[in-house]
Amino acid sequence: MQLPFTNEQFFGVFRLYNSTVWPTQVFLVLLAVLAIVFIALRRPWSGAAVSAILALLWVWIGVAYHLAFFARINPVAYGFGALSIAGGLLFAWHGVICRRFEFAFDRSFRTGLGVALLAFALVVYPLWSTLAGHGYPELPTFGLPCPTTIFTIGVLALASGARLRAVLAVPILWSLVGGQAAFLLDVKPDLGLLVAGVVAVGLFIWPVRDRKASSTSP
Template sequence: MIGGLAFALVFGRRKRSDEIIAGVLAAMRAWTGLIYHLMFFAPINKMAYAFAALFAIQVEAFGYVGVIQRRMTFGRSNCPEAWIGIALVLYAAVIYPLLGVAAGHEPAELPAFGVTPCPVTIFTLGILLLTIRPFPRPLLIIPILWSLIGGSAAILLGVPQDWLLLASGS
């Protein structure tokens, strides 16, 4: 739901849209890092603590750069990157769960948009492609790093909807 709000604000500009969108990105990554990684993933993989720390760093970065400093400006243009961004956002929110169901997973078993790291990362990269003013490139480090980690795990674990994760980070 908040992902839909962020996407809508890219097109329907309002006062403080940019700060709200950056705040949504921070909130989604906070939930994913702190709740998903620490509460659900850490009991089966101790690397989840490192992943949670990376997501926490990203939360701070989006909060500081996008909300406090107001250095992120979102909007749609006709450049190819913007169209790729729209495609990634729609993939993360709509196509991703449909591919999971088509692959034979029960809806309750699917990695959920806005909650789990792979669709959140695809969404994040898509929204970042919808910026119309340059932003600090270090904000891309953690999503790209996760696209490599999650994308390679997707191939090893047979999660076809996460395969695009590898491409989204390139």
């Protein structure tokens, strides 16, 4: 596949993004940690709070990365941006306004997958990227599409609700699109995105509607 940009241009976008939005990356990581805390607390408002964080992350991806930066080297980014914003709005509608989702840690295989993906997105992904020669400011920091998609799928592995398929659609699509960077742009940490995509497809096929039954879910 012939890309409309070079590797240098691709990582140059990361450099420009990171230098421009700093220190927002720290705030976004703190939001991710806060989402994990809310899941662990499992209060009546936790589902809406976690959904609000996911909604904010996906709107950020669409506006602050795709439209503001990636569109400079790839016109398809306008479509990616619209898709990401739509994904954020779906989280806001189903999770915040309608409060259809619950999140919890339990002793299930699904939770194990979710925790593994969360750890990969927040710890392994940046370390692997740095060791692979793409340290900061070329680092795909949290808040950019690939690590954030892995994190999102990890969170959704801890979720239950009647409309989970609706919010899984965009992360699944991005796992397919973004995962190609592992081969086309030699971004090896994005191999994790392909694994996350497989997990997301499984969640789409077998969503948990009742969290009480999640301990026996596949």
